[in-house]
Amino acid sequence: MWALQYTPKVVLSANDALFAEVSSCLRLWGGFRKLSKRLDEEACTFDLAQASWGPNPFAGLCLSHADVRGARTATLASVLDGLPVECLVDTNAVLPTLNQLGCYTLGHLRALPRAGLSRRFGRTVLDALDRAYGTLKAAHSWVLPPDSFTTSLELPQRVDNAGALLFAAKRLVLALCGWLAARQAGVTAITFGWLYDTMRARDVEAEGELVVRTATATRDPAYLMRLLGEHLDRTVLKGPVNTVKLGAAQLDAIPHPDGVLFPDKVKEGEAFEQCIEVIRARLGASSILVSALQDDARVGHLQRWDEDSGTTRMALDIPPRWPQPTWMFREPLRLLVRGNRPLYQGPLELLAGPHRVNNGWWDCHRQGGDGWQRRDYWLARSPSAGNLWIYRELRSPAEGDWFLHGVFS
Template structure:
């Protein structure tokens, strides 16, 4: 019945991949489910066996699920973490054969042709897979057949390759609407479909239906394509003689940086975090980590930034091996050099600013080097945000209907009366006299945000120039009369 029976394909389906990942780290006794929000409703994304036995199922609304099962424990789903977990399982499955690929978002496919005898035969290999996954707390259903489509059908719908024709047509990996249409025509099993004339099926459902049927029966090829391993950005050096001087370590580091940066350039990547491992002759190891403010791949720029970390290295009786790895990388397009991209007069080039932020960050931490970013608010103290400069990009969106002071501080009360700026007042121990006032600019509080500082309500702001040379930003609160100083112009 099958063509090319020399091939042996194993399909592994993880029906509870998401919930198994969470429960392996934090086991839960009783019903458990992961939820996801679709539109305005929260539904079940994945659940364990205990939850299924209470009548819950995927796609069920969480509100209904909690009414059926009051003791249900839930948490939000993390599809990105499930994808990472599946990739880890793919690497684990390479212990059985080198040809391992992903099968959708919750499965693996292995081409074990010629490899089963290494584990005592196909039955022993499948038993070993099932036992190891069970010990790891991962639910799995396995299928073995001569084609990829048949193995998938057996893993998802049970049975064996010999009973393939008795499986439902849904085992052909068809869209739901196609399955429903076939069932309405009385074609409920793969055998029914295989015995039907092909021309009418192709005219009504298209060639994809027949392709899936042929792939399942082994009449059409469907290769197993292993996922390419991500590039490793690391270089290693074994020294003929132990070294201990910082200058020697820097010279060796420079030799490691050159090939590493060449690898990064080939992949159009830049390093954001580098880790230098120094192994001493007594087998002890030390690590020097460098976090960069921007992706880099120029050895001449990176090497001086390691200087501070190398000062704290204890070489002991000498260092005989060094390893440099780009632990975190980001996409970095090749630079385009033309006159239009040169820095504006009076401004440092972006790479010099990134190097400066890195140097300061190695001393106080990159998270503590901050920059101002604009925020959507007409309230003066809410019109900006503070963000780490290394993990944000500068923006030029600071706009205001009127000029704003360079220095902004908490409102400081003045002893003054009336809605017009006072002719004479005392502020911070200084007696000041009004020279010129511009205003008022009325600013209302944002009613949707509770703010204790704006409990007085409206504010009428004035730009006040004093005869003594101070240029202040003052406001008056009409509903609760009072004068305050909140800023000073340069």
């Protein structure tokens, strides 16, 4: 599954080897050197012993057995001729006889008469030799990604700390991202679980699980590992763990960013949404608040802050007829009045109004609130403070008093 993100042509052989045909996708990964470096870095996670390159998979297998990095087509025969004969698959049974004949390298084996070699050892050795040198083609059954993804990994030793499970999770996450790339999809939710050891307490369940959600569909292993790490840092294990498992809970297609073959723009907002998910995982769901517009004539009640649930917020269909202040006071400021004119850094000039608000009677029972409002709002101008948003109270006990509620930038 891990290798499928680099090429759709992957084969698992009977010799504990993984074959991946990458010649058709080298440009996609920036060339041979970059792809080779990336594969080497990730192969360590899967305990792969040796990675080698060759014009065909069987030549690469021979090179890996001899700890040779690789060989090109032009130099393949000369490189293989110098390898020990035991590097060739299917020769273990006849290896003592070949050594008695003085045949120690593949070059020695290739120099033997083919007819006599076939009569003595059958076609198995000759076919293996021809496949390694590329003179005999072989058909492969490519690995197909399954419809769903779930995998598990048995730990080499019991783990008591949830944070230590992240190291074992890396192998599972890389396999998941390979499967997602083959499916051209991303995850919006994954399940990471663990099985407790039989030495656990009697009141502890057999397994535990946590669900990790993402803001957008992704198959970025670094982001998934970071998000999973934040969740595991807040998790307390109830006993020793001996097995971890990973599954794709929710999938979503990842369309091409702009419908062109080679995009030159990064999707806007993606990094911000990932940052929000990390904050939510670290501080909890209540740490992320979003503003929700309300269909309310009271200026202080037009917006409400709720926990982000991912639902669509209501938008006002009709814009307000009156200008809204840029900044509002938490508590309205009572104004002085002289000659029936409110004062704030000098006499105020009433520019527009009144805009009457008579609303919120259902909230009049709230203690210490400004639920039921009966006010006349005015747009006023101060010679020093600029444009202001003031109102005159129409309800007792402050009826007739003037208040400053907001300012315009």
